[in-house]
Amino acid sequence: MTAAVSIRDLDIELGFGASRRLILDGVALDVPQGACFGLVGESGSGKSTVLRCIALLLRGWSGDIDINGRPVRDIPRAEYCRQVQMVFQDPYGSLHPRQSVATALFEPLRTHKLDRHQERAEAALADVGLPGDFLYRYPHELSGGQRQRVAIARALILDPSILLLDEPTSALDVSVQAEVLNLLSDLRTKRGLTYLLVSHDLAVIDHLCDQFAVMQHGRLLEVLPREAIANLQVTNDYSRSLIQASLDYDRAI
Numbered sequence: 001m002t003a004a005v006s007i008r009d010l011d012i013e014l015g016f017g018a019s020r021r022l023i024l025d026g027v028a029l030d031v032p033q034g035a036c037f038g039l040v041g042e043s044g045s046g047k048s049t050v051l052r053c054i055a056l057l058l059r060g061w062s063g064d065i066d067i068n069g070r071p072v073r074d075i076p077r078a079e080y081c082r083q084v085q086m087v088f089q090d091p092y093g094s095l096h097p098r099q100s101v102a103t104a105l106f107e108p109l110r111t112h113k114l115d116r117h118q119e120r121a122e123a124a125l126a127d128v129g130l131p132g133d134f135l136y137r138y139p140h141e142l143s144g145g146q147r148q149r150v151a152i153a154r155a156l157i158l159d160p161s162i163l164l165l166d167e168p169t170s171a172l173d174v175s176v177q178a179e180v181l182n183l184l185s186d187l188r189t190k191r192g193l194t195y196l197l198v199s200h201d202l203a204v205i206d207h208l209c210d211q212f213a214v215m216q217h218g219r220l221l222e223v224l225p226r227e228a229i230a231n232l233q234v235t236n237d238y239s240r241s242l243i244q245a246s247l248d249y250d251r252a253i
């Protein structure tokens, strides 16, 4: 089956002048359709940069990124947005503080010339477990978890098949994290979505992902099945130490 996301030889240099350097070095991965694929690794290893290249938020990368079998550079922007959406760590960043939830949800519908804004927006809120009257609220009138639910509703309102999730729960209180993870899990099952999920938290990867890749210094070291977290069947020493450190941390708290 064609991969939902296929990446080959992805390189990017970022920075200016003397601080310009290679941030991604030959990254390659395949995310099967309907799968949840995790990206883990230490801070600065390049996880978010991979997502930002796929989301076309960064230019100047080289290599191949294919979405459902088509090179991303050949997909018209509007069509791309209807296939791939991104959810960020901090919903304050993706929701404009002076825009109501209605404005945030109507905007993509307007841009893509879709009708029945009210009905679609209320349905999108219901899908993420929020009542329709939340349309008239502003971001500061929502809890962190509710804000992230609105950000997920906004990402899903164009009915994409692929979500890029960049630490979607790490800005939330621990008690709310599980709710949002369960929501993401249910949405994936109901809609047959494909997720590419960045997280520093292996418990999140264990909860949601079928497979995950370990990154270090801009390189992808290996791809592992979810079970590798529990059974530590890992070939690479760095991956083993990363997983071991996370297991030790979980035991300590």
Ligand SMILES: Nc1ncnc2c1ncn2[C@@H]1O[C@H](COP(=O)(O)OP(=O)(O)OP(=O)(O)O)[C@@H](O)[C@H]1O
Residues within 6 Å of the ligand: 014, 015, 016, 023, 041, 042, 043, 044, 045, 046, 047, 048, 049, 050, 200
């Ligand atoms: N626009 C940019 N200009 C210069 N350097 C950048 C830019 N964006 C990211 N970097 C650098 O690229 C490296 C990888 O960053 P990235 O955000 O992808 O890491 P990450 O693995 O997602 O880390 P974290 O878990 O801390 O979010 C970091 O060293 C970062 O400083």
